[in-house]
Amino acid sequence: MRQGIFTITENALLAAGAYKMVLTGDTTDVAAPGQFVNIALPGRFLRRPISVCDRSEGRLTLLYKTVGKGTAQMAAMRPGDTLDVLTGLGNGFSLEEAGSTPLLAGGGIGAAPLYWLAKALIARGVRPHAVLGFNRAADVFYADEFAALGCAVTVATADGGAGVRGFVTDAMKGVSYSYVYACGPEAMLRAVWERTTGDGQFSFEARMGCGFGACMGCTRQTTAGPKRVCKDGPVFRKGEILWEA
Amino acid sequence: MSVTLCGVELDNPVIPASGTFGYGYEFAQYYDINCLGTFSFKGTTREPRYGNPQPRIAECAGGMLNAVGLQNPGVEKVIAEELPRLKKCFHKPVMANVSGFSVDDYAYTCERLDKEPQVGWLEVNVSCPNVHGGGMSFGTDPAAASAVVRAVKAVTTKPVIVKLTPNVTDIAAMARACEAAGADGLSLINTLQAMRIDLKSRKPLLANVTGGLSGPAVFPVALRMVYQVYEAVSVPIVGVGGVSSAEDVIEMMLAGAAAVEVGAANLTDPWACRDIVRALPGVMEKYGIEDLQDIIGGAHHG
Numbered sequence: 001m002r003q004g005i006f007t008i009t010e011n012a013l014l015a016a017g018a019y020k021m022v023l024t025g026d027t028t029d030v031a032a033p034g035q036f037v038n039i040a041l042p043g044r045f046l047r048r049p050i051s052v053c054d055r056s057e058g059r060l061t062l063l064y065k066t067v068g069k070g071t072a073q074m075a076a077m078r079p080g081d082t083l084d085v086l087t088g089l090g091n092g093f094s095l096e097e098a099g100s101t102p103l104l105a106g107g108g109i110g111a112a113p114l115y116w117l118a119k120a121l122i123a124r125g126v127r128p129h130a131v132l133g134f135n136r137a138a139d140v141f142y143a144d145e146f147a148a149l150g151c152a153v154t155v156a157t158a159d160g161g162a163g164v165r166g167f168v169t170d171a172m173k174g175v176s177y178s179y180v181y182a183c184g185p186e187a188m189l190r191a192v193w194e195r196t197t198g199d200g201q202f203s204f205e206a207r208m209g210c211g212f213g214a215c216m217g218c219t220r221q222t223t224a225g226p227k228r229v230c231k232d233g234p235v236f237r238k239g240e241i242l243w244e245a
Numbered sequence: 246m247s248v249t250l251c252g253v254e255l256d257n258p259v260i261p262a263s264g265t266f267g268y269g270y271e272f273a274q275y276y277d278i279n280c281l282g283t284f285s286f287k288g289t290t291r292e293p294r295y296g297n298p299q300p301r302i303a304e305c306a307g308g309m310l311n312a313v314g315l316q317n318p319g320v321e322k323v324i325a326e327e328l329p330r331l332k333k334c335f336h337k338p339v340m341a342n343v344s345g346f347s348v349d350d351y352a353y354t355c356e357r358l359d360k361e362p363q364v365g366w367l368e369v370n371v372s373c374p375n376v377h378g379g380g381m382s383f384g385t386d387p388a389a390a391s392a393v394v395r396a397v398k399a400v401t402t403k404p405v406i407v408k409l410t411p412n413v414t415d416i417a418a419m420a421r422a423c424e425a426a427g428a429d430g431l432s433l434i435n436t437l438q439a440m441r442i443d444l445k446s447r448k449p450l451l452a453n454v455t456g457g458l459s460g461p462a463v464f465p466v467a468l469r470m471v472y473q474v475y476e477a478v479s480v481p482i483v484g485v486g487g488v489s490s491a492e493d494v495i496e497m498m499l500a501g502a503a504a505v506e507v508g509a510a511n512l513t514d515p516w517a518c519r520d521i522v523r524a525l526p527g528v529m530e531k532y533g534i535e536d537l538q539d540i541i542g543g544a545h546h547g
Binding site for chain 2: 001003040044045046047086206207208209210212213214215216217218219220221226231244
């Protein structure tokens, strides 16, 4: 973990309510896809945890959805503005188990960390299939970007406005895959988890206090006992996940 | 910068508060935590506790709410696993924070931790607002708090500091009851009982419905209570609540605190306590303070 001041170089609307923010700063501690950063915003007490969509030397890309006052404040920021960011948080995805054709299941803004993951997998000679679920056509983002990396891409929308009508799990039907990586809302993760026969890794969201393992605010129960989403996760193995009744 | 707390000397008055600092090692990865006066480790109970369902965290202007609910591995595991790990990164006496659901629970857990050489003080938490049938229910009734203190004092040798809740009508009465029952010191305040409602779902945001408010928003409340308690008792007071700067530490000490705990600030800035310790000499110089011991309760002496 490292604290750094980052400068915004780009902050633009990507789709309905979804933004892309590009930042420059010290990315030394941003080690693995699936990790997140925690952003301090002027006038807000708690930081905002946002997963890393892409990283290169000195450059971070974040995708975020405006869901409250904090993210609305982020959306109003301009290139040249600076942010206090804690980087290198969370465990990230493990790439070793991917096999030859892993499935990347993204629900809404949960697609963000799968982009860097796709890039990293392709760099290892693996060809992932990205299945990206959204509510409406206006919400769809990054389908072209995933395709440009060399991924097979299937889009699903709940109202059928774009791609397959239905959820990520509907779009998964007929796709053969070696392994699953999933990120999205809990209901979506659970649906994917229930339908996946093989193994996989699932990245969770949580309301966090600190983001680095101190406060026990984001704990969830697992087969190996209580774990902190921020420090022991956000990525959990399929076999260790327990769902609340 | 040194101060004395219940007869034990601290290099400085800065103490990370229980529940915001784990068992120390999460922070020891980021700085040498031996720069601290001491720290109060995660509230420990007789049995392991998972704590409350999610969500446990909410935000508000100037602070945050938590309803963690005393998640901890239980005293046996704390002694067997956490304290040996803590010993590797922290070489000073540590404050053991204890909570319980019965007088017997408190006495049992305190007796176990009292025997650990690393433990310098027992901080008896009769003020957790996020558990049912324990914690704060002991801290809102002078007779119940006294019973806990007497039971703990009967089975321990180390200084017993009772952590008080602000969720009472008369904090001075609670403080006097604990002192009369044998408390060696008092720490205050724990969090203020609070809530948020989600506009979309129209339901309480926290699964526990209520949570404890902490952060800068509570600092003036904590300061006021430390000031009142200082006038009511003669045992040392640890000031807690919304402290986030060296100036806040000085202000708490002027109100009557012998040492100061820092809580929520650790969560938004992992280096907060280190930076407060570093800033303290400069702030002391600015205000003409040579010895911190001299300013304790300074605001009371006109």
